[in-house]
Amino acid sequence: MPAYIEAIEQRLLADPVLLADIADAVGGPFHVLFPERVALNIRAFQQVFAAADVDGFVYFGKKANKAACVARACAENGAGVDVASTGELVAAMAQGVRGEDLMVTGPAKSDELLWLAARQRALIAIDALDELDRLTALGLPVRVLLRVLPEGSTSRFGLDPMELEQAIQAMRAPITLSGFSFHLSGYDAVARAEQAAALLGHCRRARANGHPANTISIGGGFGVDYVDASTWAEFQNAHSDNWFHTNPPGDYYPYHFPVPGAAMLDAILAHNDLAELLRDNGIRLAVEPGRALLDRAGSSVFRVQGIKARTTQGNPYDILTVDGTSLSLSEQWFDSEYLPDPVLWPHTPGHLTPTCVGATTCLESDLLSRRRIPLPRRARTGDLLVYPNTAGYQMDSNESPFHELPLPPKVVLRADADRLRWSLDHTAR
Numbered sequence: 001m002p003a004y005i006e007a008i009e010q011r012l013l014a015d016p017v018l019l020a021d022i023a024d025a026v027g028g029p030f031h032v033l034f035p036e037r038v039a040l041n042i043r044a045f046q047q048v049f050a051a052a053d054v055d056g057f058v059y060f061g062k063k064a065n066k067a068a069c070v071a072r073a074c075a076e077n078g079a080g081v082d083v084a085s086t087g088e089l090v091a092a093m094a095q096g097v098r099g100e101d102l103m104v105t106g107p108a109k110s111d112e113l114l115w116l117a118a119r120q121r122a123l124i125a126i127d128a129l130d131e132l133d134r135l136t137a138l139g140l141p142v143r144v145l146l147r148v149l150p151e152g153s154t155s156r157f158g159l160d161p162m163e164l165e166q167a168i169q170a171m172r173a174p175i176t177l178s179g180f181s182f183h184l185s186g187y188d189a190v191a192r193a194e195q196a197a198a199l200l201g202h203c204r205r206a207r208a209n210g211h212p213a214n215t216i217s218i219g220g221g222f223g224v225d226y227v228d229a230s231t232w233a234e235f236q237n238a239h240s241d242n243w244f245h246t247n248p249p250g251d252y253y254p255y256h257f258p259v260p261g262a263a264m265l266d267a268i269l270a271h272n273d274l275a276e277l278l279r280d281n282g283i284r285l286a287v288e289p290g291r292a293l294l295d296r297a298g299s300s301v302f303r304v305q306g307i308k309a310r311t312t313q314g315n316p317y318d319i320l321t322v323d324g325t326s327l328s329l330s331e332q333w334f335d336s337e338y339l340p341d342p343v344l345w346p347h348t349p350g351h352l353t354p355t356c357v358g359a360t361t362c363l364e365s366d367l368l369s370r371r372r373i374p375l376p377r378r379a380r381t382g383d384l385l386v387y388p389n390t391a392g393y394q395m396d397s398n399e400s401p402f403h404e405l406p407l408p409p410k411v412v413l414r415a416d417a418d419r420l421r422w423s424l425d426h427t428a429r
Helices: 007-014 018-026 035-051 068-076 086-094 111-119 129-138 161-170 189-208 229-238 261-281 330-334
Strands: 030-033 056-061 080-083 102-104 123-126 142-147 175-181 215-217 284-287 298-312 315-322 343-345 353-358 367-375 384-387 410-415 420-424
Touching: 007 018, 007 410, 007 420, 018 030, 018 298, 018 384, 018 420, 035 056, 035 068, 035 261, 035 410, 056 068, 068 080, 068 086, 080 086, 086 102, 086 111, 102 111, 111 123, 111 129, 123 129, 129 142, 129 161, 129 175, 142 161, 161 189, 175 189, 189 215, 189 261, 261 284, 330 367
Parallel strands: 030 410, 056 080, 056 284, 080 102, 102 123, 123 142, 142 175, 175 215, 215 284, 315 353
Antiparallel strands: 030 298, 298 315, 298 384, 343 384, 353 367, 410 420
């Protein structure tokens, strides 16, 4: 399952010494981030809005990665940040994101978060009536969206029709009803376009009651394309339990996504002329991509500490132990598997060797790769395994200093004309 590799990462892998120098300096597993790629992904979304002549705004879903360099890339490229805690809010502002460019989401927000968000003129997505009551009690001017529970959804988030009507009727100055939002699971462009069109009706009714209601947020869920179509189809059609060392996963992320990221936004705007509806009604469309803004923007690096040879059904394979845990490759902790193949570094000749990858803990289930990956040669102690395209959720969702192991720090890599330069991210200092 070879993954797409970003140009700057290709340079890193081709460099004869830099990756080893970083590993030696850090002294353990680490994550590498490429903020220039984040900037490219932001601009791709912005270009779709511009091409469709739609007033749109991009908020990065910060829960997908807490690296400071990602928030800085948002500030430098005209994007906002979607936050759900005081820690995320403060971290975003510390990297130059302005208060008015923050979207505050999440359920049952704390009083401290509501107060701080109101003080900074952030846009707050109201998820429950009691949140609106607590916000009203602050007496501060604040912009809000009302999060709508989509029809037929069993989600615990959002306002049902009765609650939505109560919230609209309860809206009083200094609170401004700026519009409505929703979040959908999955990656269906059509469902998002149709739900957005439904929210236009809410905006028109709110305007009739004197509210500005000029913004709709459709949330995130913009797919990422990790591997090519033929590779993904071959895996889906041919994989079996025998490919795995133990406990085959129950489900997988769609690692090939034919209309990913900004292209999916284009498809949403095109469906039933949503772009024209937005223009005709003077509505700003907000999006909150997380994983899609991090596509090909980072990798995770582990050092091989040990190797064991095993055999199954007469076929030999290796089990590696690396210096980190699957808590730093989060897909494994959702009864799933991170399928893009790690790159074995350095590149030297050898024979194809099926290999699974275990962690440095004493848990039988702690495997970074249960699948026996066909590495191009047999790994050696001291080699590095580079898992590509892990910036979206994989690095941060489940990290823990289990066994009192240090969390892998984040390294920022930037390309100059003649060389690559690296530094520690502010989160690692």
